[in-house]
Amino acid sequence: MIEFQNVAKSYKSKTVLKGVSLTVQTGELVALIGASGCGKTTLLKTVNRLGPADSGEILLDGRPVSQLPLAALRRGIGYVVQDGGLFPHLTVEENLELVLKNAKVPAAGRTARAAELLQMVELQPDEYRMLYPCQLSGGQRQRVGVARAFAADPALILMDEPFSALDPLTRAELQDTLAALQRHTGKTILFVTHDMDEAVKLAQRICFLENGRVVQYDTPENVLRSPADGYVADFVGKNRLWGNPEFIKARDIMKKNPSRISRGRSVLQALQVMNHSGVDSVLVTRAGQLEGVVWLADLQKFKDYRAPLDNFISQDYVSVYEDTSLQKIIDTIDYNISGVIPVLSHKGELLGYLTKSILLATLSKQYETPETQSERSGVI
Ligand SMILES: Nc1ncnc2c1ncn2[C@@H]1O[C@H](COP(=O)(O)OP(=O)(O)O)[C@@H](O)[C@H]1O
Ligand SMILES: [Mg+2]
Numbered sequence: 001m002i003e004f005q006n007v008a009k010s011y012k013s014k015t016v017l018k019g020v021s022l023t024v025q026t027g028e029l030v031a032l033i034g035a036s037g038c039g040k041t042t043l044l045k046t047v048n049r050l051g052p053a054d055s056g057e058i059l060l061d062g063r064p065v066s067q068l069p070l071a072a073l074r075r076g077i078g079y080v081v082q083d084g085g086l087f088p089h090l091t092v093e094e095n096l097e098l099v100l101k102n103a104k105v106p107a108a109g110r111t112a113r114a115a116e117l118l119q120m121v122e123l124q125p126d127e128y129r130m131l132y133p134c135q136l137s138g139g140q141r142q143r144v145g146v147a148r149a150f151a152a153d154p155a156l157i158l159m160d161e162p163f164s165a166l167d168p169l170t171r172a173e174l175q176d177t178l179a180a181l182q183r184h185t186g187k188t189i190l191f192v193t194h195d196m197d198e199a200v201k202l203a204q205r206i207c208f209l210e211n212g213r214v215v216q217y218d219t220p221e222n223v224l225r226s227p228a229d230g231y232v233a234d235f236v237g238k239n240r241l242w243g244n245p246e247f248i249k250a251r252d253i254m255k256k257n258p259s260r261i262s263r264g265r266s267v268l269q270a271l272q273v274m275n276h277s278g279v280d281s282v283l284v285t286r287a288g289q290l291e292g293v294v295w296l297a298d299l300q301k302f303k304d305y306r307a308p309l310d311n312f313i314s315q316d317y318v319s320v321y322e323d324t325s326l327q328k329i330i331d332t333i334d335y336n337i338s339g340v341i342p343v344l345s346h347k348g349e350l351l352g353y354l355t356k357s358i359l360l361a362t363l364s365k366q367y368e369t370p371e372t373q374s375e376r377s378g379v380i
Pocket of ligand 1: 011016034035036037038039040041042043
């Protein structure tokens with residue numbers, strides 16, 4: 001765990017960090033995001049004391065970094081920068097072994113560990129270990145940079161825009177590698193980026209810095225839903241929520257007031273409800289709880305309109321919970337289904353409904369320009 005307590009720093013007369021307080025839990029990947037010059041790199045460097053804080057304190061698992069011997073502090077922290085920071089005159093293997101040596105890994109174990117590290121970042125050891133950094137592509141160099149940061153098995157890894165210089169495809173591949181590594185190793189990672197998509201993809205929480213202050217620190221979902229201010233909102237962009245269907249919940253897009261009818265009514269009454277609303281199904285409720293669906297097609301075969309509805313209540317429908325994500329709904333719902341998809345609370349209360357056309361309309365929103373979207377009101 002890392003705790004920033006009221007960390008401040010100035011360069012000459014310019015105050016760059018203005019009292020930053022922030023806690024990153026063990027095993028968490030936090031993205032530090034903000035405009036160029038807002039203090040992201042400066043904040044990272046207060047941790048490994050490449051640029052110590054003027055005031056305030058940073059605790060690593062409860063120990064103030066200012067009190068730790070510098071060599072021990074740096075050994076316990078992996079660091080990846082934009083250009084990889086590999087030694088150009090050392091091979092890939094030598095770059096890794098140097099870190100292992102500093103971490104007091106016995107010489108006999110270093111080569112095997114270097115190979116293991118290369119595999120971890122999806123580089124074939126035999127193919128890459130003897131190459132020099134200049135013989136690698138940008139993406140491969142960053143893979144080695146990531147491997148090196150993990151090499152000494154540090155408690156914390158600092159990453160300063162590690163993928164910013166890469167082309168989008170390579171970048172996406174490295175993001176996938178890092179996400180998998182973080183899942184497997186459970187490392188605490190503080191990751192600087194100026195790319196919101198990257199932050200949303202990788203981070204468990206996102207910290208927005210503006211002019212040396214934290215303006216919002218929350219989960220990607222909450223940041224996308226409710227940006228703290230205009231600065232964050234600009235960063236988030238209006239369409240981004242719609243591009244992340246895992247953050248959109250059934251209750252965000254459902255229609256309220258579905259056509260409903262109580263158990264004990266007649267076939268005729270059900271037909272009237274459907275006719276009135278122009279729908280081909282009606283939801284049967286008792287005390288707010290969904291009991292089933294009556295489909296128009298089932299009633300049409302039957303001629304005794306006064307008969308009770310109860311024999312026609314079907315359990316042949318798909319329902320979703322209010323907090324089921326759009327992603328999950330898309331993944332699981334059979335697109336051949338037609339008709340109503342009831343939205344329920346976890347207590348079984350009927351809250352609203354979805355239809356295939358509501359789902360399709362929601363998915364197409366991500367392709368709208370911000371202008372067309374802001375012309376509407378009342379959408380999320
Ligand atoms: N070594 C330095 N000397 C003087 N000013 C600096 C130094 N490093 C950074 N700054 C200034 O501090 C501010 C924050 O820089 P930085 O932390 O690098 O921002 P970011 O990483 O968010 O782009 C900038 O205005 C920058 O010019
Ligand atoms: Mg920077």
